[in-house]
Amino acid sequence: MLTLVTACMNREAHLRQALPVWLAHAEVGEVIIVDWSNDRPLAELAATDPRVRVIRAVGEPRWILSYAYNLGVSRASGEVILKCDSDCLPLAETLILRPGPSHFYAGHWQSGSPLGKPSVNGQCLFSRAQFDGVNGYSEFIRTYGRDDEDFYDRLAAAGFERREIPAAQLDFIAHEHDARMANQVDAAEPPGIEKVLRKDPLFNELTNMFLAKALPWGPARPRAHYESVETGPRWEVVKREKASELPIPGEVARGARLHALRRVVAKVVGIALDATQRLDEKACLALITNRLQANARAALKRPSAAG
Numbered sequence: 001m002l003t004l005v006t007a008c009m010n011r012e013a014h015l016r017q018a019l020p021v022w023l024a025h026a027e028v029g030e031v032i033i034v035d036w037s038n039d040r041p042l043a044e045l046a047a048t049d050p051r052v053r054v055i056r057a058v059g060e061p062r063w064i065l066s067y068a069y070n071l072g073v074s075r076a077s078g079e080v081i082l083k084c085d086s087d088c089l090p091l092a093e094t095l096i097l098r099p100g101p102s103h104f105y106a107g108h109w110q111s112g113s114p115l116g117k118p119s120v121n122g123q124c125l126f127s128r129a130q131f132d133g134v135n136g137y138s139e140f141i142r143t144y145g146r147d148d149e150d151f152y153d154r155l156a157a158a159g160f161e162r163r164e165i166p167a168a169q170l171d172f173i174a175h176e177h178d179a180r181m182a183n184q185v186d187a188a189e190p191p192g193i194e195k196v197l198r199k200d201p202l203f204n205e206l207t208n209m210f211l212a213k214a215l216p217w218g219p220a221r222p223r224a225h226y227e228s229v230e231t232g233p234r235w236e237v238v239k240r241e242k243a244s245e246l247p248i249p250g251e252v253a254r255g256a257r258l259h260a261l262r263r264v265v266a267k268v269v270g271i272a273l274d275a276t277q278r279l280d281e282k283a284c285l286a287l288i289t290n291r292l293q294a295n296a297r298a299a300l301k302r303p304s305a306a307g
Contacts, residue, residue: 001029002095003078006086007068009036009060014087014173015045022084023049027095034072036060046234054235057226059242065147066137067240070223073131075236081131083124089171090123099127103161106152112167120167122148126155134158138217139224140248143198145205150212193289202267206260214252221246257281264288 004022008015015033022028031052035042037060046054055075057068073081080098084090097105104127107120134154141147156162197203224245226238261284262276269287276284 001078002027002080002082003030003032003076004028004082004084005032005034005069005072005076006084007034007036007065007072008038008042008086009063009068010039011086012038012040012042015042017173018086018089019045019048019052021089023051025092025095027092028082030076030078032072032076034068036063036068043232043235043237046232050234052234056235056237058229058237058239060240064142065144066139066141067224070136070139071226071238073128073136074223076128079128081126081128083122083126085119085122087173088119088123089173091169091171094123094125094165094169097125097165099125099130099160102159103163104130104152104155105163105165106148107165107167107170111164112170115167117167117170117172119172120165120170123165123170124148124152125165130155130158130160133219135217135219135221136223138212138215139221139246140211140215140217141208143204143208145201146208146212150208150217153212154217193285193292196292197264197288200264203260203264206263207256210256210259211248211252214255215248254281258284261285261288268292 006015006018019031019033022031029051031049033042033045033052033054035054035056037058038056041056043054043056046052053075055071057071060067069083073083082090082095099105104125106124107117107122109118109121112118112120134151136151137147138150138154141150152162222244225241227241228236229239230237258281261281262279263273265271265276265279265284265287266273269291271287279287
């Protein structure tokens with residue numbers, strides 16, 4: 001049986017549009033929806049179809065893909081898993097693909113980008129055994145970016161060939177890129193450079209690349225634990241045991257942050273990457289802040305299109 005696993009945090013408009021499309025395919029034997037502390041609980045979607053099950057994780061202030069999808073796959077009944085973002089509309093040709101003893105499937109951004117579909121990279125098809133063999137997504141990656149690529153890299157290292165889901169077989173609900181980053185920050189977080197960095201794809205991807213190398217994920221790492229709070233017909237409410245969250249050592253976190261900051265400085269400020277190696281965190285933040293402020297002032301001076 002094929003289980004489609006998706007996860008959602010405050011993008012339920014996309015989910016509600018995509019769900020009937022998914023259910024129209026007979027190949028979809030089960031749909032697991034992870035409601036990652038959506039503002040409005042989504043348990044009602046379990047009544048949409050007998051194939052739908054909703055797992056709501058409460059108490060999560062921001063989106064963390066690795067936790068959400070590891071939770072979803074852990075609740076799946078099927079031996080074949082399609083990891084599908086809530087804005088993705090896979091065509092029938094994708095749903096008949098099957099992972100094999102030596103391969104899995106994933107979209108690739110290099111094929112999708114020319115078609116305006118960079119998000120194909122986040123859609124993948126794998127077996128439950130493959131997922132368990134590499135212990136799913138790395139739960140050291142807790143911000144935007146590299147979560148999928150790290151998963152694919154570890155599957156490849158385990159001997160599974162990455163075969164491509166053609167970009168033409170994956171359609172998407174149109175929306176602004178900002179929607180992908182909207183839930184990366186806690187709503188209570190004050191404005192400032194840290195909030196800007198939290199929503200910057202380059203900073204997050206570079207940070208996560210460093211973390212993936214410094215803290216390799218695998219079967220020896222315990223995944224997050226969840227306490228069952230409430231259950232109903234095809235829905236469940238859980239709460240993550242945050243006290244047992246694997247810590248990221250301070251020196252690793254600082255190294256990842258400085259690694260990313262220096263490369264952001266090189267791109268945003270235009271300093272040669274080699275030269276940024278002399279910069280500490282304070283200097284990097286000052287240069288980025290000054291450039292952002294200069295860009296904002298320049299934007300205010302530009303005549304409007306209407307003018």
